[in-house]
Amino acid sequence: MGRSPCCAKQGIKRGAWTAHEDKILINYMKLHGVEGWRSLPIKAGLNRCGKSCRLRWMNYLKPDIKRGNISFEEEDLIIRLHRLLGNRWSLIAGRLPGRTDNEIKNYWNTNLSRKVHYHQNEHKYSATKHNKYSKATPLVKTSANYNKSQVMTKVVRAKASRCTKVFFGSEPRNTVNVNSVAQTGRSDRTSILLNGGSQADRVKDNSSSCNFMASVEEGEFGFSEFLNADFQRVMCEILGNDVNAECGEDGDQNNGADEQESNDHNPLLSSSCDHIDEAPLMSDLEDVLDDWNTSTPQDCFTQLDVCLDLEALASFLDS
DNA sequence: AACTGCTGCAACCGCCGTACG
């Protein structure tokens, strides 16, 4: 028995929303908020599918939504985030306050993909009047940051995964079923497991859903180096940051002078340097580093709630 | 003015993950 449709198809209005319908939905949401999209149309008196109501609200009617006039900074950020995350529009939109995934997706499909494609294949196309790509404006980024990010072409097709756990252990995890993109398989190495997969899998088995694994030699380099040296450089390139950038503004996460000083030279830890707020991610990893340095292996378990480009990370560690 | 093709984008569709009974 298949799943029932989200709403009765017959008699449901489709197509563009009218101002009257918008008003009804806005008034209902003001009074009740989100209580369940399926039942909303009936309660609100809208002859619409619940999904349609949700889409309309989330993409157009919700307060604080910015529409149109995507700035240069936002465009640059979209390009860099897309380079990092791929078509994860909701993730990208999450980094652009007031922007919706649908708008970014449309903007990408109608503007940026053409630009990027055009500039990746510039030699293939002549900018004739009727050329499909002639509308693309030069993809010239004045900041050095973008030029850096262009270097990391190999991570463009990354499949971003939501990582909720990072395991650190000095013992090899040979029994782990790893769908790894950078697995070395060496048993004499320390395993760094970044787990993805479904929540159910993660609860069921901490390691079975691991989709990324890197291994490093014991003492080869510690996590401080991992965070502060090449890894940081590569992540900076991926994110388009300048490794040597000076960050003058205080970040909210900074608790003390030492930490502030450290963050001043660590663009990944200072969200004020960039619109890409990776500070929570890197701060969490730094906490993990503390655990790593001070705890026994079995204690070295820290749960994170971060998004990583696993393939980008894997590409670096594998190189 | 009429026609044609193109573009942008709002909206829809189908799939997937999660929650829940």
Place this chain on the structure above:
DNA sequence: GCGTACGGCGGTTGCAGCAGT
């Protein structure tokens, strides 16, 4: 453990408006 309901997401479609002829 299984089936269902539901929300969320990414891909795709369809149409209004615009530009070119």
